[in-house]
Amino acid sequence: MQSKNERRDAALALGRLLRDHKAGKVMVLDVSGAASWADYFIIATVTSSAHSSGLQRHVRESLKDLGLELRPTKRRIPDGDEWSLIDLGDIVVHLMTDTARAFYDLERLWFGATDILAEA
Secondary structure, X not given: OOOHHHHHHHHHHHHHHHHHOOOEEEEXXXXXXXXXXXXXXXXXXXXXXHHHHHHHHHHHHHHHHHOOOOOOOOOOOOOXXXXXXXXXXXXXEEEEOXXXXXXXXXXXHOOOOEEHHHHO
């Protein structure tokens, strides 16, 4: 099990990785005070399904080095092009199109969460 600092460092590393690979408006929200099932939400905007797939691949490739594991998710509907979720336990990555991001507005939903990537 990772320490709080290790989880924070891993979340920041993933946020930087997404930003480096041209994800838009990347945020790493510390939701540990508001959610019992996750410590960090990483939210990033993608431009296409190919862009999302590439970012998902980069995230998966970095997991071992960051000491993280992919948790299988059960979906009621097939994956869409609008929103992809990667469950890493204490860290949840949301890759969303501009349309989905504006509609679901996760930043507003978790308005009390601090964007630690902006502070880093």
